[in-house]
Amino acid sequence: MPLIVMCGYPCSGKTQRAEELKGYFENSGQRKVHIVGDGGLDVDRNTVYSDSQKEKHVRASLKAEVERKVNKDDIVILDSLNYIKGYRYELFCLIKHAQTPHCLVYCLTSHEQSSSWNTSRDAAEQYSQDIFDALVQRFEAPDSRNRWDSPLFTILKDDTLPFEEISDALLKRKAPPPNQSTQSQPLSSSNFLYELDKITQEMLMAIFDAQKTSVPGDLISFPGATEKIELTRSINMAELRKLRRQFISYSKMHPTENTGQIANMFVQYLNKSLH
Template sequence: MPLVVMCGYPCSGKTRRAEELKVYFEQNCDRQVHIVGDGPLGVDKNVVYADSQKEKNVRSSLKAEVERKVNKDHIVILDSLNYIKGYRYELFCLIKHAQTPFCLVYCLTSDEVSSTLNKNRDAAEQYSQEILDALVLRFEAPDSRNRWDSPLFTILKDDTPPYEDISDALFKRKAPPRNMSTQSQPLSSANFLYELDKITQDVLMAIFDAQKTSVPGDLISVPGATEKIELTRSVNMAELRKLRRQFISYTKTHPTESEHICNMFVQYLKRSLH
């Protein structure tokens, strides 16, 4: 049923808080609780976080496990760094599709405290100082103004978790409504595949052409879309075409009305290129 996403620096107490929440939910909410985390995957954190592709594979595995376990009867706690806001947005889309509430629990520490706690761990469980420093540098702090980071509960090292508030967020709030990109609409146009191909190609060309006169950080308007795309880096046509193929493959099995394609594709690109 609900999803609790843990977030914080390495060695900030996420696993301890996840276990505390598990005990509380089992004793007070009569719910089965699943903790999904890096541990069962048997990964070497220093190897994984030194290789972007391996890290991406681990995140995908964790997301897939969350998706398998989220249902109407159980609570799922994702115990991982979850330090990339784009990944947290993917989790938000997942729970919107599953139509279940969620919240984010942010274990807030300073980098000095995390480093000290790391050194107090058994040698086999420690992050190397180089990896820990890199993760702290890359960390994208949650912001409650973002819908994918809300409701947000920030817990300091010596705080008692706000158990009742977290429980209310999970059991007394409605699930976020689905949007166009997470709903399956009936296929109503005989020319759907033609429209899908043409519209997505037009979007690519609009982005590619706009990059010739823009700089990273500019908002790019796409004809037919209500949203704009902010590119933080230059994107070549090969990468755009790859994302287009992925979107087309998904949309063929989840058809929508033709007038929604452009906005859906723009939303997809914004998430994928973030």
């Protein structure tokens, strides 16, 4: 089903806009609509957003719920902060795999306006000021130049939602084609597993060695890869091995027939994970 990803500061009007979109699509008889959001998880927002592990668990739960509801008939609206670009990229990979369109609705408000709306809520529904400020500071604004943030609809507090344009983006636009990193394929041979293990291990050692003479911002290239890893910070071997294990697990479920693409796929995975 087409996916609408809501995005914005805490208390920026996302839930209200999600309900408006739900009403529009249901009243026009176009599609059945499912809203997936933090409210359905019955968790305390201050407890969740003060603990990075709990926050990761909530994001994973929301993504899993979206994935369960994805089909080509109904519409899903993900009503959450969705403030991390890497998470929005994961959602983009999900809809590519499901071969269904998506769009992003960005509720753009000022820090002051959202803070005012937060303090006007019932005490049980408020973010603490420390948590609110931290979330605003960590917020990674969407950029329509990124394919995972496009089509992007930026909505100010007094705007009327462009319902027809959003509908066209979801129902008249072709789904993004699946690529080698998202298209499920049968595991063709043991050679794939051998190359996967060998190439990723060699790349890990190359990254570790390159850091000895590199500074943040340097690019690391590899034989067989056209893309490069950008070093934004120092990465220890334990973290590199963890990322390698995650990539191998994912690749076993989504293997590529072309083992020559493994190096580029691993570079792309590392760049997304390390930024």
